[in-house]
Amino acid sequence: MAKIIECIPNFSEGQDQAIIEGLVTVAKGVPGVTLLDYSSDASHNRSVFTLVGDVEGIQEAAFQLVKFASEKIDMTKHHGEHPRMGATDVVPFVPIKDVTVAECVEVSKNVAERINHELSIPIFLYEDSAQKPDRVNLARIRKGQFEGMTEKLKQPEWAPDYGEAKIHPTAGVTAVGARMPLVAFNVNLDTDNIDIANKIAKIVRGSSGGFKYCKGIGVMLEDRNIAQVSMNMVNYEGTPLYRVVETIRFEAKRYGVNIIGSEVIGLTPAKALIDSAEYYLQIEAFDYGKQVLENHLLN
Amino acid sequence: MAKIIECIPNFSEGQDQAIIEGLVTVAKGVPGVTLLDYSSDASHNRSVFTLVGDVEGIQEAAFQLVKFASEKIDMTKHHGEHPRMGATDVVPFVPIKDVTVAECVEVSKNVAERINHELSIPIFLYEDSAQKPDRVNLARIRKGQFEGMTEKLKQPEWAPDYGEAKIHPTAGVTAVGARMPLVAFNVNLDTDNIDIANKIAKIVRGSSGGFKYCKGIGVMLEDRNIAQVSMNMVNYEGTPLYRVVETIRFEAKRYGVNIIGSEVIGLTPAKALIDSAEYYLQIEAFDYGKQVLENHLLN
Structure with a gap:
């Protein structure tokens, strides 16, 4: 290959x-x-x-x-x-x-x-x-x-x-x-309070004590009137997507706020999402390189 | 392409x-x-x-x-x-x-x-x-x-x-x-009671009233002394993996039984797992063909 x-x-x-x-x-x-x-x-x-x-x-x-x-x-x-x-x-x-x-x-x-x-x-x-x-x-x-x-x-x-x-x-x-591939990944909250998105962004981003390979800010989606944690995942193997989602989930709970959706902007490597599927489906001993069919087609 | x-x-x-x-x-x-x-x-x-x-x-x-x-x-x-x-x-x-x-x-x-x-x-x-x-x-x-x-x-x-x-x-x-690609997918339970795995397999498989594109039986993993719901997912778009996992989860609860892991046997198309990542991460409006980088490399 x-x-x-x-x-x-x-x-x-x-x-x-x-x-x-x-x-x-x-x-x-x-x-x-x-x-x-x-x-x-x-x-x-x-x-x-x-x-x-x-x-x-x-x-x-x-x-x-x-x-x-x-x-x-x-x-x-x-x-x-x-x-x-x-x-x-x-x-x-x-x-x-x-x-x-x-x-x-x-x-x-x-x-x-x-x-x-x-x-x-x-x-x-x-x-x-x-x-x-x-x-x-x-x-x-x-x-x-x-x-x-x-x-x-x-x-x-x-x-x-x-x-x-x-x-x-x-x-x-x-x-x-x-650099590692970057995944632009945003999590939407059921609140119009941008302070909450900002507080959570500060918790998950590496620069302020959160996950090393996550950058994040709070932004307001004016057209939907909801606040968003907008992130760049700069190394999805070091900081997997599911881990920031679950952290945002339990941090948002403190404010009675829930996740209502997320967005992947532009391109993502398949593995960034498959790593999260492995976590949630609890797949044991999955070999990404060997078990994903498409990996045998790329050459 | x-x-x-x-x-x-x-x-x-x-x-x-x-x-x-x-x-x-x-x-x-x-x-x-x-x-x-x-x-x-x-x-x-x-x-x-x-x-x-x-x-x-x-x-x-x-x-x-x-x-x-x-x-x-x-x-x-x-x-x-x-x-x-x-x-x-x-x-x-x-x-x-x-x-x-x-x-x-x-x-x-x-x-x-x-x-x-x-x-x-x-x-x-x-x-x-x-x-x-x-x-x-x-x-x-x-x-x-x-x-x-x-x-x-x-x-x-x-x-x-x-x-x-x-x-x-x-x-x-x-x-x-x-036929559609087949994904061999097994879910492991924290019980040594194969009757429970058999009952759950009957619930999720299409032939007995469950999900149309799921075939399943209960099997005993003798070396681990646990029961397993062993499935063939014959159309992962018609019956996504996460849906059978969550169904197995809530059906197993009735017996006080939990999912302890799952297995993908052999090859799987990337999309079968990415569909489940989309569900759990709550990704809005994801375009698999366009947004997964590897899809642009296959030709």
């Missing part, structure tokens, strides 16, 4: 259709790679591409996309609502099949080195590829954005992982890294 | 390695088809092959396997514990991806016609391909076994669906049909 890696590069262009279509053409032109999805947001002025491929193909595709973006996108003229620091802002690699996060870290380093070597764009390694604890979090790396990067890189603690302390004049700086 | 069909032919040979390996060679030689698994049981004197492939490939592979079996297996000399009526006893086709049961019924008819036309083996269509209600159930078709088929086929109500009322002298009779 072949190894499959996902790559979700974010580009600082969400308006110019010629450039976006150019990126699509580049992505589709690399053997061993499939472009699963791409979406652009004009007000963010940003596009997100989702590709999957084998180890060689995904590295080539990532590099060629970054190269094309560096030739077509001028950050000195970029405006958009979303924080950004480079023509290609961030390039995460995600293990999908028969591949570990550690292998994706290696892939991220290969691509980072090549981008810097051939295109002279300085690179920060982030998430599981980070070389220092304060580079795990993309928001910390990106703080100051494109306009602030010239000065930021001169600080010794913000010397890039690849390249000199000097931004690319038009393509800026890019973050490259490996 | 390509359509994927599974085929699980059962052959009346579980001892002669040369014949079994010959079947393996045939299966592996058909383009567009992958042999996922095969297993032989010497006391049953029977082998079960599991193949997946595209619509053309799976039909060709099924035919070539039946042809090889008809040339190598002599039913007049066959002995084994498992009921059987042909060198190839039964050939089910199962929809796996982007294909309906109705399309698998068409596939089964194509293969049935070709087997009869080229090999002169009479065919019964069974399960979802059955042309009469009393031919849905394989056990009813097979009753009398190979030795009784010569007389059985002479009865007007048991005229084959393809071919004359005359068995193939050495290859006997074969059943061909389409």
Whole structure:
């Protein structure tokens, strides 16, 4: 069975259709790679591409996309609502099949080195590829954005992982890294009190003492007049979905509040849901790789 | 995305390695088809092959396997514990991806016609391909076994669906049909009283008034000294796994008995488990085809 890696590069262009279509053409032109999805947001002025491929193909595709973006996108003229620091802002690699996060870290380093070597764009390694604890979090790396990067890189603690302390004049700086697949998962409560959703989000998220691989905030769903615990599950093996659901359930009870539903936003690996089925159905000794039929069909 | 069909032919040979390996060679030689698994049981004197492939490939592979079996297996000399009526006893086709049961019924008819036309083996269509209600159930078709088929086929109500009322002298009779994927699913109880497992099995199985697509019996797990409700879920969309688990749970309570675990035996489609995750996690408006990442990788 072949190894499959996902790559979700974010580009600082969400308006110019010629450039976006150019990126699509580049992505589709690399053997061993499939472009699963791409979406652009004009007000963010940003596009997100989702590709999957084998180890060689995904590295080539990532590099060629970054190269094309560096030739077509001028950050000195970029405006958009979303924080950004480079023509290609961030390039995460995600293990999908028969591949570990550690292998994706290696892939991220290969691509980072090549981008810097051939295109002279300085690179920060982030998430599981980070070389220092304060580079795990993309928001910390990106703080100051494109306009602030010239000065930021001169600080010794913000010397890039690849390249000199000097931004690319038009393509800026890019973050490259490996991470587990992310599942965007929201739990809806039968209350219109957002304070309750906020309190529960604080309980389940890792940053305030909850589950290590859960990020969460309370949000109000205005159209339904209900409060929601909105989460990013950044490692569904380390923090399974059922565990936050059951925790939200017993914490909400304190307020006489119940769970009325949940939402998975966008894509999820099958295993993130099957792990929860295993828990609730109490399945003994289930072997995901061997017993799920579809795993024998992917190659 | 390509359509994927599974085929699980059962052959009346579980001892002669040369014949079994010959079947393996045939299966592996058909383009567009992958042999996922095969297993032989010497006391049953029977082998079960599991193949997946595209619509053309799976039909060709099924035919070539039946042809090889008809040339190598002599039913007049066959002995084994498992009921059987042909060198190839039964050939089910199962929809796996982007294909309906109705399309698998068409596939089964194509293969049935070709087997009869080229090999002169009479065919019964069974399960979802059955042309009469009393031919849905394989056990009813097979009753009398190979030795009784010569007389059985002479009865007007048991005229084959393809071919004359005359068995193939050495290859006997074969059943061909389409069905949903089957999930072998057992629920373990914290009691050593098999009567309770039997009573609950009777409640959940369709044949005695329970769920239409559930077959079940009570069995004793001697090594663990616990009783089990052992089930075949013959259509996990019609009767989801969580529904029988929750029913078993509330029926067992009457006896002060609890569920201590469950088992999935062998392969299961991912969707059979994800449907249950959706229920327990209360996921709203989940789109299995679009939101499960792996579904975009299969082609």
